[in-house]
Amino acid sequence: AAGPARPRGVEPLARLVSARPMPLRELLLTLPNRPGALAGVARLLAKGRINLAAISVDSTTGRGRVRLVVSDPDRALSLLSAGGYEAEVREMMAVRLEDRAGSFLRVLETLAPAKINIQSVALLVVRDGNLPLVAFAANDLPRARRLLRRAGFTSTAAERLVSNADLLAAAPSIPGESVGLLL
Structure with missing residues (x-):
């Protein structure tokens, strides 16, 4: 039918x-709004062979809000946490x-x-x-x-x-x- x-x-x-x-889950991070802050996240995830399906960055004067859809959110969350980043996960x-x-x-x-x-x-x-x-x-x-x-x-x-x-x-x-x- x-x-x-x-x-x-x-x-x-x-x-x-x-x-x-x-x-399907996205990771949300808040980063300082300064040169190199996003590169630090990218470097950490690249080292862990985490792939990117989507990214969004919104910034204000002092902070940037980053949303990532990645290949392995659990492993990415673990890598970010070990690297000193705080991230939340949203379905x-x-x-x-x-x-x-x-x-x-x-x-x-x-x-x-x-x-x-x-x-x-x-x-x-x-x-x-x-x-x-x-x-x-x-x-x-x-x-x-x-x-x-x-x-x-x-x-x-x-x-x-x-x-x-x-x-x-x-x-x-x-x-x-x-x-x-x-x-």
Whole structure:
């Protein structure tokens, strides 16, 4: 039997690699807003062979807020902690969108009436075929998943929440390096 019709512009995220899906997670760090601060984090993660699927940096006069989606968040968290950095972890979900104006708007219009607040958005380096993957964190992610499933963006059978490692396994590779972007 065919699954529910999907709204135009949004399709369920196809399972990429994992036999056992794990939640998609982002790391959040606050760094001093000065030259070299981000390089210190990048150096630490590169030494640990941690790959990057998405990064976002917002800065104020004295501090910078860094969000990273990496290949192995647990190991990255351990490396960062050992290096003297404080980081928090937040669960995200990913959706596959058509590469056209308004496709992410349809996701937002599904969540807003339910008072689900988007806390962060990451356009991921990896694509599913030729379609971009967008991950987001929200104040009520389990409810967001249910709403998006009900709205036809995903279905119980088709929904595949990929892990951080799955995203990097599907990312473009650099010859001689591991997959994804090595910080």
